[in-house]
Amino acid sequence: MHFCSRSNSFQVNFKRMDSMDGKKGKDFSRRNFLKISGKVVIGTSVATVLPNLIWLDEGLAAIPASEGYLLVDVKKCQGCMSCMLACSLVHEGVESPSLARIQVIQNSFQSFPDDLTVEQCRQCVTPACVEACPTGALQADPKRGNVRIVNKQKCIGCGACMEACPFTPSRAYTAPDNAFEGQLKSRKCDLCATAPYHWDPAGGGPNGKQACVEVCPVSAIKFVKEIPAQEGVKGYQVNLRDQNWRRLGYPVD
Amino acid sequence: MNGYAGNILHIDLTTGKISTIPTSRYESWVGGHGLGSALFFDLVKDKTIDGFHPANVVTLMNSPLSGTLTPGGGSRTEVQGIGVQTYPIGWFTRSNFGGRFAAMLKYAGWDGVAIVGKASEPVWVDIRNDDVKIRPCAPLSLWGKDTWACQEIIWDYVAGKNKYGGWIKPAGDKGGRTTQRPAVVAIGPAGENRSRLACLIHDAADAAGQGGFGAVWGAKNLKAVSVIGTGVVQIANPKALLEARIQQKKNYAFDLENLKAPNFSTDFQSAPLPELIYKGGQRPNVEQRPAACIGCHSACRGRFKDGKGNEATCFGTVFYWDAQTLDIQRTAADLINRYGVNAVEMCFGLLYIYLLHNNGLLESRNIPKCPLDFSKYGSEAFVEQFVKMASYGDDGKGHASEFGKDVADGIIRAAKKWGRLEEDLKTGSMLWFPYWGMPVHKESRAQIYWGYGTILGDRDINEHCFDWLKWDASVAKMYGRRPRVPAERAVKIITDKMVPFQGDMLMMDFSDKNMYSEHMAKFVSWHRYYTRFWKQSALYCDNRWPDFVNVYREDRVGSTGEAEPKFLAAVTGKAFTFLDGIELGKKIWNLDNAIWTLQGRHRDMVHFAEYYYNRNGGGTGGDLPNEYLPGLENGVWDYFGYSRRKFDKAKFEEFKTIFYKLQGWDPASGWPTRKTLESLQLANVAKELEASGKLGKE
Numbered sequence: 001m002h003f004c005s006r007s008n009s010f011q012v013n014f015k016r017m018d019s020m021d022g023k024k025g026k027d028f029s030r031r032n033f034l035k036i037s038g039k040v041v042i043g044t045s046v047a048t049v050l051p052n053l054i055w056l057d058e059g060l061a062a063i064p065a066s067e068g069y070l071l072v073d074v075k076k077c078q079g080c081m082s083c084m085l086a087c088s089l090v091h092e093g094v095e096s097p098s099l100a101r102i103q104v105i106q107n108s109f110q111s112f113p114d115d116l117t118v119e120q121c122r123q124c125v126t127p128a129c130v131e132a133c134p135t136g137a138l139q140a141d142p143k144r145g146n147v148r149i150v151n152k153q154k155c156i157g158c159g160a161c162m163e164a165c166p167f168t169p170s171r172a173y174t175a176p177d178n179a180f181e182g183q184l185k186s187r188k189c190d191l192c193a194t195a196p197y198h199w200d201p202a203g204g205g206p207n208g209k210q211a212c213v214e215v216c217p218v219s220a221i222k223f224v225k226e227i228p229a230q231e232g233v234k235g236y237q238v239n240l241r242d243q244n245w246r247r248l249g250y251p252v253d
Numbered sequence: 254m255n256g257y258a259g260n261i262l263h264i265d266l267t268t269g270k271i272s273t274i275p276t277s278r279y280e281s282w283v284g285g286h287g288l289g290s291a292l293f294f295d296l297v298k299d300k301t302i303d304g305f306h307p308a309n310v311v312t313l314m315n316s317p318l319s320g321t322l323t324p325g326g327g328s329r330t331e332v333q334g335i336g337v338q339t340y341p342i343g344w345f346t347r348s349n350f351g352g353r354f355a356a357m358l359k360y361a362g363w364d365g366v367a368i369v370g371k372a373s374e375p376v377w378v379d380i381r382n383d384d385v386k387i388r389p390c391a392p393l394s395l396w397g398k399d400t401w402a403c404q405e406i407i408w409d410y411v412a413g414k415n416k417y418g419g420w421i422k423p424a425g426d427k428g429g430r431t432t433q434r435p436a437v438v439a440i441g442p443a444g445e446n447r448s449r450l451a452c453l454i455h456d457a458a459d460a461a462g463q464g465g466f467g468a469v470w471g472a473k474n475l476k477a478v479s480v481i482g483t484g485v486v487q488i489a490n491p492k493a494l495l496e497a498r499i500q501q502k503k504n505y506a507f508d509l510e511n512l513k514a515p516n517f518s519t520d521f522q523s524a525p526l527p528e529l530i531y532k533g534g535q536r537p538n539v540e541q542r543p544a545a546c547i548g549c550h551s552a553c554r555g556r557f558k559d560g561k562g563n564e565a566t567c568f569g570t571v572f573y574w575d576a577q578t579l580d581i582q583r584t585a586a587d588l589i590n591r592y593g594v595n596a597v598e599m600c601f602g603l604l605y606i607y608l609l610h611n612n613g614l615l616e617s618r619n620i621p622k623c624p625l626d627f628s629k630y631g632s633e634a635f636v637e638q639f640v641k642m643a644s645y646g647d648d649g650k651g652h653a654s655e656f657g658k659d660v661a662d663g664i665i666r667a668a669k670k671w672g673r674l675e676e677d678l679k680t681g682s683m684l685w686f687p688y689w690g691m692p693v694h695k696e697s698r699a700q701i702y703w704g705y706g707t708i709l710g711d712r713d714i715n716e717h718c719f720d721w722l723k724w725d726a727s728v729a730k731m732y733g734r735r736p737r738v739p740a741e742r743a744v745k746i747i748t749d750k751m752v753p754f755q756g757d758m759l760m761m762d763f764s765d766k767n768m769y770s771e772h773m774a775k776f777v778s779w780h781r782y783y784t785r786f787w788k789q790s791a792l793y794c795d796n797r798w799p800d801f802v803n804v805y806r807e808d809r810v811g812s813t814g815e816a817e818p819k820f821l822a823a824v825t826g827k828a829f830t831f832l833d834g835i836e837l838g839k840k841i842w843n844l845d846n847a848i849w850t851l852q853g854r855h856r857d858m859v860h861f862a863e864y865y866y867n868r869n870g871g872g873t874g875g876d877l878p879n880e881y882l883p884g885l886e887n888g889v890w891d892y893f894g895y896s897r898r899k900f901d902k903a904k905f906e907e908f909k910t911i912f913y914k915l916q917g918w919d920p921a922s923g924w925p926t927r928k929t930l931e932s933l934q935l936a937n938v939a940k941e942l943e944a945s946g947k948l949g950k951e
Contacts, residue, residue, distance in 0.1 A: 078525055078543040079552075079556075080545035080549050081547050085322045086495060086498075093488060094485035095321045096484065098483040098485075103432045105417065105433070107417070108456040109456075110560070111560035111563075113540070115563075116542070116556075168418055170419075175430065198492075199499065215502075217506070217551060218509065218525060218543070249536060250543070
């Protein structure tokens with residue numbers, strides 16, 4: 001049973017893992033976690049080590065919906081990757097596409113519009129990454145509009161979130177973190193809720209500003225509070241082009 | 254080191270040795286051209302060698318801004334080395350390309366690459382972070398491929414079993430992840446066959462067009478350099494960088510909600526439009542997107558639904574002006590990028606051959622049989638044959654041809670071999686190659702700084718710092734539109750920024766009376782210094798900088814002078830003013846002149862083609878028939894048309910003397926003096942000049 005609506009109010013989503021819409025669906029069991037993490041000794045009481053794990057094969061999960069989402073216009077994007085550079089800059093104080101939580105992937109030999117994709121985190125209504133996290137590091141943070149955020153203190157860099165993300169490239173991914181002496185930590189889009197180098201005193205998050213939105217030279221990224229349609233890409237890849245874009249000689253449909 | 258990776262990659266293709274040079278050794282040059290010139294000076298002992306000599310060092314340098322959010326400043330790679338295109342001497346020269354390479358090289362952990370030697374077989378360089386390999390071309394059958402096929406093959410090889418679109422780990426478990434394709438710069442068949450028209454191509458159309466570097470690489474048996482990096486650029490002040498970017502966009506860049514100037518212009522405020530100069534000003538009537546280099550705030554290229562002419566710009570779109578259809582002209586742009594030939598020389602080289610044919614001269618004198626069928630001129634088959642001819646040095650259809658061989662040796666050398674050089678450079682009616690054997694670009698009899706910068710330097714300057722002014726003024730005067738600002742205001746705004754010469758408005762008086770003055774010498778000097786440092790070393794893009802006169806500002810004053818050092822400081826954390834950059838640019842310019850002096854330069858050879866002295870200008874190709882620039886005439890500033898004049902040879906000689914004195918060079922020879930070099934901390938350069946008997950007299 002699955003329902004959600006597009007209102008701004010707090011949403012409770014009931015979902016079985018085996019009916020999730022996505023490119024990969026995984027039944028994430030205790031046994032699978034033990035295989036991936038390599039950090040829990042077989043035989044240890046998993047429940048005591050991982051008290052917050054949600055056992056999806058046993059029941060239902062309740063994760064509140066995010067109060068913010070990023071939508072992109074893939075046909076408007078000029079491929080400058082400024083969003084990626086802004087993202088790594090505000091989050092980690094460096095410039096690195098490899099540390100960006102939004103990815104622009106392109107091929108200059110391909111024809112428009114197949115030459116480029118923009119892959120942003122969808123702040124999924126049923127976040128597989130949250131459900132997969134064995135330590136509860138990846139959570140819908142109630143203090144930050146239920147944005148799906150990695151708590152790096154709790155993250156053990158197991159990569160379960162990366163494995164669980166149904167999208168390619170996975171929106172959560174692990175990389176060495178200099179703030180933690182090079183340990184692997186997960187990263188994913190937090191709508192700039194926890195960006196230590198945020199330029200605006202009011203900061204980010206659903207009630208603040210996102211670096212990628214601010215920096216995009218052609219306004220091809222938009223922040224919204226309404227929950228986009230979860231199936232397919234239509235909810236997240238939208239048309240942000242108007243008569244001004246037409247005036248520059250570009251298509252608006 | 255904020256902004257820097259810390260190391261420069263040194264590759265010896267002869268020995269196969271790969272080593273590193275610490276960037277700190279050259280940090281005072283900042284990056285790009287300055288660093289490349291200093292490195293070249295140290296690594297190449299005999300500066301008189303030919304560009305094809307294995308000892309020639311080609312550098313590809315980025316800068317602290319590469320791979321950052323600096324608007325129009327994060328994407329350029331500066332290429333340097335002894336070129337093979339200019340005549341009679343292949344000068345130590347430069348070229349430059351955009352796209353993704355400079356940034357990716359930085360992310361891989363390198364501030365540049367210096368390549369020397371010659372491999373025993375065709376090779377390509379595979380850089381994956383700090384893992385660098387020289388690989389033979391044979392296993393991938395790269396040699397013989399056009400530049401696009403070469404890049405795609407390398408992409409697939411680097412990806413291994415992975416597919417692009419997801420995360421890959423190109424350096425294995427040692428390195429990080431990326432979703433990006435390698436940034437590859439390659440030569441096509443033209444470079445492989447050492448055509449002097451050969452260039453370097455990255456992605457679809459990012460070209461290091463001038464200098465014949467494609468042929469230099471071909472002589473080294475070097476097909477391509479591929480780089481993929483998963484690292485970071487350390488930023489001294491991340492918040493300051495982001496704030497500067499946001500404010501710069503807000504205050505000086507195009508505004509989609511308020512498009513004040515919805516046209517392409519070669520400066521900061523331009524709207525994101527592909528810089529297409531197809532015949533008739535046509536823009537392809539197919540769906541398209543703007544395509545920008547990494548980090549740029551306003552694209553200057555495009556990608557199209559029919560896949561033709563992706564990312565082609567500027568002269569790449571001027572080429573084959575007489576194409577029967579727009580589609581054929583777009584295909585011609587793709588051909589020169591795939592085969593890797595310089596658009597400008599192809600453009601004016603074809604024009605020369607066509608005019609020889611039209612005047613019934615192709616079958617006269619010492620000209621070998623021309624295999625081109627002019628009954629098909631304008632067709633796709635014709636241009637394909639011509640591009641192949643220039644690339645392979647044959648008839649363009651796979652058969653030996655002395656004519657084709659001559660074309661591939663460069664148009665100016667072909668004209669010389671055909672016994673036509675002196676005559677055709679005297680009349681200028683067919684061979685529009687006014688300086689150092691290079692084809693014309695702008696009408697230098699109007700935009701005199703363009704001609705001066707070129708002939709006093711090493712190549713067609715291709716620096717559009719003031720070209721937007723010519724367009725703005727010319728369109729205004731010829732079509733009755735309002736210019737951005739009146740002439741006097743434009744001159745005041747611009748000259749106020751030209752430290753340390755600020756205040757001298759006569760620097761921008763382009764009238765006849767001022768053409769050879771010290772004011773003009775100062776203008777030309779400032780332009781050399783600004784471009785040598787801020788555009789070719791710090792690597793601010795020529796299509797977007799400087800920002801002199803900006804229509805989004807109420808007072809029309811652009812951000813140049815404040816913006817350039819602001820971004821550099823945010824990245825590096827170092828105090829470095831705009832004037833510091835101008836002074837470093839002067840140092841770099843002096844080092845370059847020292848290298849040219851060692852190569853054999855003397856003031857006696859610094860002259861335009863004869864036709865510049867005996868024939869009035871009149872516009873070039875797609876340019877306007879008359880070009881308007883500021884002038885002070887009868888005590889009044891206005892924009893005047895200055896194309897219809899020629900240079901006076903005797904007065905140009907006087908101008909050279911004024912210019913050399915301003916530089917602190919020996920006016921008798923144009924050679925640098927010890928005093929000037931030592932004042933610029935170039936004592937080692939003075940020593941080498943003295944040893945060669947080429948130190949200027951004081």
